[in-house]
Amino acid sequence: MSEKQQPYILQTVDLTKSFGRQTAVNMVSLNILPGEFVSIIGPNGAGKTTFFNLITGAFKPDSGIIYFKGRDITKAKEFNRVQMGMARCFQITNVFPHISVLENVRLAVQAKSKHKYRLFINADKLKELTEYAHYCLEIVQLKNMAYQMAISLTHADQRKLEIAIQLASQGELMLLDEPTAGMSAEEVPAIVEVIKDIRKKEQKTIVMVEHKLNMVLSLSDHIAVMNYGMLIAYGSPREIKENQDVQSAYLGRKGDA
């Protein structure tokens, strides 16, 4: 069946993935319009990260289809999805540890440039790449750390680096997996500002997994709620706040982190 719904930038149809007997993602169908801000909430272990892993190609689904910009990408390689315009940041920081912060970001810029296979030019002399990398670091307020090794950053700064790398990928679709995970309360507003900024200036489509509810409620156009691998609710922030199932599955259990 090739019923491609053109307007959606991302569409999943009955996406399913099991690990052994446990179904981490269970028949999840989600449609996301270009420019939308959709948050995914749900308790730990609900399958949110696995859902991202399926969308980005880190895992192959057991069944179901993924359309990105109208194309079936269910079997596409992860790097091709990035080249098509996806960019992701990881819940568990995943950077190049023994490479400088700037180079971490520059590599992501380079991956999307026409220079990526060049052999006989000094990479550092490609000014436009380095400048864009500096710009991304400036956005996340890491400019002063540019020449440190990534591994020497504090946890919070590594989170910022994650986001800078993602920005550097210049994806139309940004998948943010708990961007503020493990940050202290004082550091969160800056990241929220960054996300708002991206939204306003660059008109990206953003899908964000986040536990901080006020952040989710204030940023999102729509909220998807997952529990036990299933999508149990989908709606506007107001609808979700009032939904009984959501109350009992998630909002009731505030202590969840």
Add this chain to the structure above:
Amino acid sequence: MSINRYLQKYRSALILIIILILLPLFSSEYIKVVAMQIFIFGVFAISYDILLGYTGIASFGHAIFFGTGAYVSALMMLKAGFSFWATIPFVVVSCAGIGLVIGLLTLRFATIYFTIVTLALGQFCYFLLTNALTYQYTGGDDGLHGLPMVLQTKNQMYYLALAFLLAAFFIAKKIISSPLGKTLVAIRENEFRAKMIGYNVLNYRLIALVISGIMAGLAGSFNAAMLRSVFPGFMGASTTIDVILMTILGGMGSLLGPVAGAALVIICQQYLSSYFEWWLLIFGVIFVLVVLFLPQGLISIVYRFRKKNTSGGLN
């Protein structure tokens, strides 16, 4: 950069090159031969470093390329009357082809498969050279001898080998600071993340393997031209072990390290072996000590020393 600062920055390198240029004027034939071996194995070790140190994949059969280069040149010169230089394109193509085939078969899986396959293939190639069926072409265990001279004098050969090392070093340096080279390091550091920012990891590894294979093959050709002989040992496990030792002892991921490693291993082989019956044991102890206490190899001593000396300066 002004000429002065340029000279300053590369002072030690320039001094070393000048010494190497002057060396034949006051050294014995024997020293020249040892030096040429070092230059050629230096290139071989650089090629291994590109693979192990920069791309992070371990080959246990790197001698396949070295041997292929040597035998392609030798066979074409002896059996088909080619000049040494005319064999070079064939060496390049055959080593690139072998690299591509091995890479396409193994590199899409975990890199351990590549390691194991290269080990097996190395043994197979050695067998190919030494069995009875191919004897009439390869000369079996005896190898092939009497290759035509490439240049008239030993000194000219010496300078050719030196130029070969300098050119290989320069090209490798260019490659590792290029977008492609930086991507190789990124893949070594975090393969998954490299994919997730949009790099086709398989392609990069293939390219690295082909570049490394070509370089190793050329080193083999030059070795054949210099010795005017080839032996099946060129293709054998001991040659692979030598290049691994050179790269790790000298310091992988540094280009200069493997060249220093080549010098050390060859000098030890030449001199230690004639003084001590147990030289391999001594060598083994050195190796273990370096791996344990100088994981960046012997070259890291030089870098540390230089840092201390320049820390008061500019930058």
